[in-house]
Amino acid sequence: MPYRSTLRGYAVAALQGSATLAGQNVFASADWPTVDPDYPAILVQCYREKKESRAKGSQIPQFIATAVLAITGRVKGTGAASGGPAVQALLDQFEDQILYAVTTCQPLISAIQRFAWVDTDQEISAKGQYHAGEVRMNFGLEFPVDIDPYSDRPAALPPLGVPLEQVELTWTVPAGTPQPGLNISLPQE
Structure with missing residues (x-):
């Protein structure tokens, strides 16, 4: 199982336990089973990972991986003239809640080397009777990946x-000195 699925699980647990606007409406699947009445809601994905070699000049596969933890939060407000500013205020609050829930999640912090970056986008649209807003946050999570060419090699x-x-x-010791030696049989139990 990819390590990024573990990271995604930590983020989902942190968001569900952090009293964000979404409450328990936090989903970890690309199938977002929500409709407008379910908002606010959060979708958590960890869809991309890039590995860069940290073993320069060596053939040993050692990497620093950066997984992209993508979090999308959606809210809605009324369609009145005040709806847009109200949704903007909700998005700003939602963004802060998501940021602090993820960046203070102790299991996640322990599982990575560092937060490499955070990119955030917001979008608001008027959909007839109401305004909808979406905040998209991408977190770059760095962690080491070491592959042992012997023990990790597929058995096939x-x-x-x-x-x-x-x-x-x-x-080799001077004459008259007892000859030291050592035998090690492998594998050892």
């Missing part, structure tokens, strides 16, 4: 080399 592929079964160490 041939082995990369002969497994190490025994190590024998000896030292």
Whole structure:
């Protein structure tokens, strides 16, 4: 399972437990099962990840991954002239609630190396009888990814080399000194 699904789960739990305007209307699926009466609501996705090598000059696959945690919040207000400004005020409040819920979530903070960036967009539209607003926040979550070419290799592929079964160490010492040595049989339990 991709690590980003774990990060997404932490964000959903943080948003559901943080008393945002959405309350428990926080969804982690790309299938957003909401209609206008369900607003305010939040959709949490973690749809993209980029890995950059941190092992410059080495063939060992070690990366710094940045996952994009995408959070979309929707609200609605009346269609009256005051509806637009009221929705804008709700969006500003919603944005702050989402930002603080995610950036203070201890399990999420412990699971990443750092928050690399946060991008935010807002949009308001008038839809006949009411105004609707949406805030979209993308969080860049950095974390290390180390791939062990031996132990992480799929079992269906041939082995990369002969497994190490025994190590024998000896030292050269002056004449008359007891000869030290060490034998290690592998694998050890």
